[in-house]
Structure formats: C-alpha cells, structure tokens
Amino acid sequence: MYDGWKVIIGIIIFIGIATFPFLYDIGKASVPPPEPKIDTPEIQKMVEKKCVESKSFMKTEHMVMLNDWRDLVVRDGNRLYIATNGKEYAMSLQNTCMKCHSNKKKFCDECHNYVAVKPYCWDCHIEPKEDET
Amino acid sequence: MSIDRRQFLKIAGASALLGLGGLSTSHLLLRSSLEAAQGLTDPSVIPDPKALVAKRWGMVVDMSKFKTEEDYKKVMDACHHIHNVPTIGNPKEEIKWIWKETYEHAFPGQEDKFLSEEIKHLPFLVLCNHCENPPCVRVCPTKATFKRKSDGIVMMDMHRCIGCRFCMAGCPYGARSFNYRDPRPFINEANRLPYDTAFTKGQEFQKGNLSFPTRMRGVVEKCTFCYERLAIGLKPACVEASQGALIFGDLEDPNSEVRRVLSARYSFRRKPELGTHPSVYYIL
Numbered sequence: 001m002y003d004g005w006k007v008i009i010g011i012i013i014f015i016g017i018a019t020f021p022f023l024y025d026i027g028k029a030s031v032p033p034p035e036p037k038i039d040t041p042e043i044q045k046m047v048e049k050k051c052v053e054s055k056s057f058m059k060t061e062h063m064v065m066l067n068d069w070r071d072l073v074v075r076d077g078n079r080l081y082i083a084t085n086g087k088e089y090a091m092s093l094q095n096t097c098m099k100c101h102s103n104k105k106k107f108c109d110e111c112h113n114y115v116a117v118k119p120y121c122w123d124c125h126i127e128p129k130e131d132e133t
Numbered sequence: 134m135s136i137d138r139r140q141f142l143k144i145a146g147a148s149a150l151l152g153l154g155g156l157s158t159s160h161l162l163l164r165s166s167l168e169a170a171q172g173l174t175d176p177s178v179i180p181d182p183k184a185l186v187a188k189r190w191g192m193v194v195d196m197s198k199f200k201t202e203e204d205y206k207k208v209m210d211a212c213h214h215i216h217n218v219p220t221i222g223n224p225k226e227e228i229k230w231i232w233k234e235t236y237e238h239a240f241p242g243q244e245d246k247f248l249s250e251e252i253k254h255l256p257f258l259v260l261c262n263h264c265e266n267p268p269c270v271r272v273c274p275t276k277a278t279f280k281r282k283s284d285g286i287v288m289m290d291m292h293r294c295i296g297c298r299f300c301m302a303g304c305p306y307g308a309r310s311f312n313y314r315d316p317r318p319f320i321n322e323a324n325r326l327p328y329d330t331a332f333t334k335g336q337e338f339q340k341g342n343l344s345f346p347t348r349m350r351g352v353v354e355k356c357t358f359c360y361e362r363l364a365i366g367l368k369p370a371c372v373e374a375s376q377g378a379l380i381f382g383d384l385e386d387p388n389s390e391v392r393r394v395l396s397a398r399y400s401f402r403r404k405p406e407l408g409t410h411p412s413v414y415y416i417l
Contacts, residue, residue: 053176074290077283078178079364091178095344123349124291 034114037106042099051100052083063119066093094125102128183366187383189265189285190358191412192369193394194258198378205233205258211374212356217347219319228310230356231260231371239403252417258379260371261308261356262403262411263287269300269309278353285384285412286358296351305407309355312348320347384412 001007043049051058053065069091072078081089090096101107104127112119199205212218212231219228233256237244244253267287270280277293278300280286301309345361348354359369367373372381382389391414394400400414 070292072178074288074292075279076178077180077184077281077360077364079181079184080179082177082179084176090181094346120349124346126343126346 031114034110036108036110037103038101040100040102042102046100050085052081052087052089052096066097066121069093093121098128103130104128105130181364181366185363185366185368187284187389188385189383189412190263190363191382191384191391191414192260192358192372193380193391193400193414193416195378195380195394196255196257196415196417198375199256199258204375204378205256208258208371208375208379209233211370215342215345215359215370217316217320217342217345218354219316219347221314221316221319226313228312228316228354230310230354231258233257234259240401241404242406243401257415259306259308259403260413261287261358262306262409262413263356263358265410265412266408268303268305268409272299272303274299281360284363286360287355288357288360289354291346291348291352291354294352296353298353300353305404305409306411309353311353312350315350316348 038049053061058065069081070093072081073091079090079092081091083089098104104122108119209231213220213229216230218230221227236248236252236255236257239257239259263286265285267278267280269278270287273279274297275293275295277290277295279288279290281288296311298311301311359367359371362369368381369379372379380391380394382391384391386392394416395414398416400416402411402414405411
C-alpha cells in the first residue's frame with residue numbers, strides 16, 4: 001500500500017471526528033425526559049379529568065388531529081366535534097384546547113423543545129397569558 | 134407424491150377464498166367486540182346547530198343612515214377590534230377590512246360632471262364584496278382564498294396563504310391588505326374596544342380580541358363576512374354595530390330583509406361592468 005501511514009492516520013482522524021459526539025456525551029447526565037404538566041385551574045375543576053380523546057391518542061395523534069380540525073373548520077365550516085365518547089366539543093385551538101391547557105409553557109413547549117419541533121400555531125393564534133414565575 | 138396442474142389450481146383457489154372470508158369475518162368480529170367493549174363510536178363532525186345559514190350571504194349599505202363621523206367609526210372600529218386588525222399608521226402598510234372611500238374612487242366611471250356636492254363628497258363605506266365570480270379566488274395558486282359553496286362567502290385560509298399577493302392584484306375593489314410586517318405589536322391599547330357592546334360582554338381584553346387569531350407577517354387578509362360569528366349564530370360585527378345602517382341577509386331568499394330592501398329601493402353595486410357580481414349593494 002502506497003502512503004500507508006498517511007491513509008491509516010487519516011482513517012484514525014476520521015473515526016475520531018465521527019465518534020466525537022458520542023464519546024463526548026459518555027458519562028454525562030442525559031437531558032431529563034419532558035414532563036408536561038396538566039395542573040391548570042380549569043383542569044383541577046373538572047370532575048373527570050379527560051381530554052377530547054384518550055391520553056394515549058392525544059399523545060401520539062394531537063398534531064394530526066389539530067390539522068384535521070383546522071381543515072374541517074376553515075374549509076368545511078364544521079365546528080363541532082363529537083368525540084368517541086359522544087361528548088361535543090368546539091374545534092378551536094385557541095378557545096377549546098388552550099382553555100383547559102392554559103399552561104402553554106409547561107404543557108406544549110415542554111415536549112416541543114425536547115424533540116426540537118417548532119409548530120407555527122402561535123404565529124397567529126394567541127397563546128394564553130401566563131404568569132412569569 | 135406428485136401434484137398435477139389441475140389439483141394445484143383447485144387447492145390454491147380454495148385456500149384464497151378461505152383466507153379472504155376468514156379475514157373479513159375476523160375483522161368484523163374484532164371491530165364489533167371492540168365497540169361493544171368500550172361503547173365507542175367513530176368520532177364525527179357537524180356544523181354548530183346555532184349557525185346562521187343562507188344560500189348566498191349579501192349586504193346592503195344604506196348610505197342615508199351614515200350622517201356623522203361617529204356613524205362610520207363605530208362600524209369600522211367594531212370590525213377592526215373584533216378581528217385584531219392592526220393600526221399601523223403608515224398608509225402604505227395600512228390593513229383594512231371595512232373603510233371609507235370617496236364616490237369617485239368607489240364607483241369610478243359613474244361620476245357625472247354635475248354630480249351633487251353631497252354625493253361627491255360623501256364617503257362610502259366599502260368592504261370585500263364577496264363576489265359571485267371572485268377574481269381573487271381564480272388567481273390564488275394555493276387555494277388559500279376560496280369561495281364557500283354553502284353560502285358564497287369568499288374565505289381566507291391563513292394556513293395556506295403564501296403571500297404572493299396575486300389576489301391583491303386580482304381584486305378590482307382593493308379589498309385586500311398585505312401584512313408587510315408582524316401585525317402583533319400594532320394590536321395595541323388603541324385596539325381595545327372603548328365601549329362594551331353586546332358582543333364583547335364577558336370577554337376580557339388584554340390586547341385585542343383573545344378569542345380570534347391575529348395574522349402573521351406575509352399573509353393577505355380581508356373581510357370574511359364574520360364567518361366565525363355566523364357559525365355561532367351571530368350577525369357580522371359591523372351589522373350589529375351599525376344599528377340598521379347595514380342590512381345583512383340571504384340574497385337567494387326572496388323573503389329575507391336584504392331582498393325586501395332591494396326590491397323596494399334603487400340600489401347599485403361597485404364596478405358591475407367587470408362581471409364579478411358583488412354581494413354588497415348600496416342604497417342612498
């Protein structure tokens with residue numbers, strides 16, 4: 001092999017750079033997983049603390065659901081959602097979702113920051129006013 | 134053991150049938166047992182039963198009822214407050230849903246040489262005409278602006294608007310405004326409702342109307358005939374604030390208030406020669 005040493009040194013440097021992020025993190029405390037809070041006054045008042053759909057569904061599908069709601073309301077003019085348990089809800093992020101989940105920072109942002117997604121809901125929709133604590 | 138072609142085809146066909154039948158029955162059984170276990174049905178959506186419905190919404194602007202500056206202001210303010218329309222100050226960036234226009238600008242080509250001074254200087258109240266044949270909808274490349282089939286309202290879907298401003302070029306009435314900058318800082322104290330009218334009662338205003346969204350930089354906005362109020366059974370904010378100067382109703386219903394007014398008095402529309410068929414009529 002011509003210039004064997006140079007090639008080997010090159011490979012070693014490459015492996016060093018490529019694995020640096022992983023090696024750098026070894027032994028460090030990992031970022032704690034997000035813990036979205038639901039202790040808002042509105043939710044505390046509820047007898048049965050239940051969202052529009054089941055918790056597991058909301059956890060994985062809320063983004064799909066919000067997109068569906070958006071189209072159903074704006075484009076088709078359907079405003080009421082009859083959930084699987086038969087209850088009726090007005091399909092509105094600002095007036096229905098955020099009425100209960102008035103703690104955007106501890107509810108929405110908690111996970112969204114953790115997974116580094118930036119939903120653009122709040123460019124237009126007004127977020128609930130929160131105490132700076 | 135050998136198998137001939139005939140046998141092979143028989144077995145293959147029978148097992149395919151069995152498989153299909155079994156799949157669909159198991160699916161049915163699974164589904165019904167699931168539903169029975171939880172008492173659940175598929176979620177569905179319906180329009181609000183309180184909603185006002187019409188085949189085609191229209192408006193009559195009775196200019197004889199606009200006497201003082203206050204008459205115009207209360208109508209314009211009601212709309213702009215309730216929809217969080219910013220007050221930017223720079224006329225080049227002005228955002229307006231309903232505003233005043235001189236006769237010669239609102240009705241070009243109809244100004245006669247010896248027009249009465251009164252009409253010549255009368256500011257007309259103008260807004261989106263919700264045309265039957267809207268040019269803005271035709272030019273929109275993303276279908277962000279569209280005409281509702283159910284009631285003829287020319288709607289804006291802010292989620293889809295890319296800010297190309299074709300619709301502004303297409304609209305012959307100048308009814309559309311572009312957000313050249315983030316409108317939020319301009320929805321300020323001045324945008325608070327100065328008076329407590331029926332439609333604001335019980336609502337807390339921090340900065341504008343908290344139950345309606347704002348817009349963001351780079352989208353086009355305009356009057357939407359208060360679709361969000363119609364959907365919960367309320368008439369548009371301007372109509373409510375005008376106390377009879379604006380008449381709102383179904384143009385397709387011969388017994389509606391707008392049709393009664395239109396059949397009783399002479400009315401005219403903006404730029405009828407363009408064939409857009411506006412839904413906003415004017416009477417003097």
